[in-house]
Amino acid sequence: MTEATRRERLRAETEREIRQAARALLVERGRDAVTLRAIARELGITAPALYRYYDSHDALLRQLCDDICADMATELYDALAEDTSGQVGCQVRAVCRRFRRWALAHPQEFALVFASPRDPLGADQFGSVFLQLAGRLIASNLVAKHADDEVPEVLHEDLVRFQQVLIDAVSVHGVTVEDDVLNLGKIYHVVQSWVRLYGHVALEVFGRFPFAVSNPEPMFDSMLDQMLTDIGFQEDDVS
Amino acid sequence: MTEATRRERLRAETEREIRQAARALLVERGRDAVTLRAIARELGITAPALYRYYDSHDALLRQLCDDICADMATELYDALAEDTSGQVGCQVRAVCRRFRRWALAHPQEFALVFASPRDPLGADQFGSVFLQLAGRLIASNLVAKHADDEVPEVLHEDLVRFQQVLIDAVSVHGVTVEDDVLNLGKIYHVVQSWVRLYGHVALEVFGRFPFAVSNPEPMFDSMLDQMLTDIGFQEDDVS
DNA sequence: GGTTTTTGGTGAACGGTGTTTACAAGAGTT
C-alpha cells in the first residue's frame, strides 16, 4: 500500500512526533520551553538524536513556524467553507473572525509567527491563504468603487506588484480577473484592511490596548463592519 | 550637593551600568543575548552579584522594558515639542511618525515591549504618553463631528471607562475638558487610530506585509492622513 | 548467506545559561 520503505515510514513517524512534542511544549510552556532536550525527553530518546532530523534548534523552530502556519491556514479555509451564504462579505467576515479566534486561542503560536523580528514570512505558507482570500473577494466585488487616483502615486509601483501577485494567486486556482476589477484603489484598501485586522488582533493578544477592554469582541466586529464598508461592500453584496 | 550617601551613589551607579549593558546586549544581539553572565562580564563582575540588584533574570528584563518605555516616551515628547505649528493635527502626525521611526530603529526593543505575550503594559509607562497626547488632541479638537450613537452600545461601558481615564490623564496636567467635547464617538476613533498605527508599525517592523513594500513611508503617511481625516481634523484645525 | 554500508541511536564532553549557597572583604556605625 504505502510506497515508502519501512525505514522511511519509521523516520516520518518520529519526525511527526518531534513536531508534535515541540508544538505541545510551545503551547503549554512558551517559546523558551521548546528545547531540544525537552523534546527528546518527551520521545524517550536523547537530544543529539534530534540532529538526525534537524540541523539545529533554529531549524526546528522554523519548521515549527511552518507547521503553525499550515494549521492556521486549514482553520481559515474551514471557516471559509463553513460559510454557506455565498456572499463574499460574509466570507471575509468569517475568516477574519476565525483569525482572531485562532490568535486568541494560540497566543504563543501567534507571537512566534507574527511578532518575531526574523525573516519575512514565507509567502507559500500563511501568504497563500491571505492572497487566495483577498484575490477572491476583490474579484467578486464587481462594483469598482475605488479609483486608482485615490491612492498616492508613490505607492503605485508597489501596489502594481502586489496586484500581479494577487492575479497570480487566484489564477493558480483557475480564476481569472480583469485588470479593471482589481484596480489599485481596491488593492490599497485590502492592505489597509490587513493593517487593521492585524493591529486589532495583535493588540488584543498582547494586551496592549491603552485601557482594559472588558469585552473586545464587539469592538472587533465593529471594526470589521467599518473595514468592509471601507473596502466597498456591506449589506449590498452578491456572490 | 547630592543627598545620597557614598554607598547609595555607588549602588545607583552600578545599577545604571547594569541597565546600560543589558540594553546594549538587547540592541546588538537580540533578546536571547541579554543574559546575566553576559551583563556581568561587561561590568567585570560575576553573575551572582547581579542578584544584589535584581531578584531574577525576569525582573531585570521587566526593568529593561520600563527603561525602553521611558526612553521612547521622551522621544515622543521631543517630537511633540519640536512641532511649532501649534496645530494639533501636526502634533499627532509628528508623534506618530516618530513612533514609527523609533520602532524601525529599535526593532528588538519594540518586539520586547509591544509584542510579548506577557502582562499588560504598565499604564504609568508608555500609557502616559499615549493618554496625554490622546487627551490633548481630543480636547483641542473642539468640533464634535462624532456622535455617541455612532458607536455600538455594547462598547459604551468600556469607552466610558476609557473616557474617565483620559479625563484623569489630562487633568493631572492641569487641563480640564467638558464631557461633550470628549464624547464616546471620538474616543472610539482614537482607539481605532491606535489599532491602525500599531498595526502598520508592527507589520513593518516584523516584515509581515503580504508583499514586499519597497518604500513603506508613503504608505504610512497615507494611512496617517486617512486616520486624521477619520478622527475629525485635517487641514482645517486650529490649535 | 555473508559482507558492507547506511541509518538512527547512545554517552561523554565543552562551553554556555539561571540560580543558590557559603563565605570573605570592605564600608559604615557605635
Next chain:
DNA sequence: AACTCTTGTAAACACCGTTCACCAAAAACC
C-alpha cells in the same frame, strides 16, 4: 576596636545547544 550591613566572590547544581566517537541494527549488495 568591635560589630553590622553591603557587595562582591567561588563553587556547585541542573539545565541548555552542539559536537564527537562509537555502536547496533536495518538495508543493500555481491
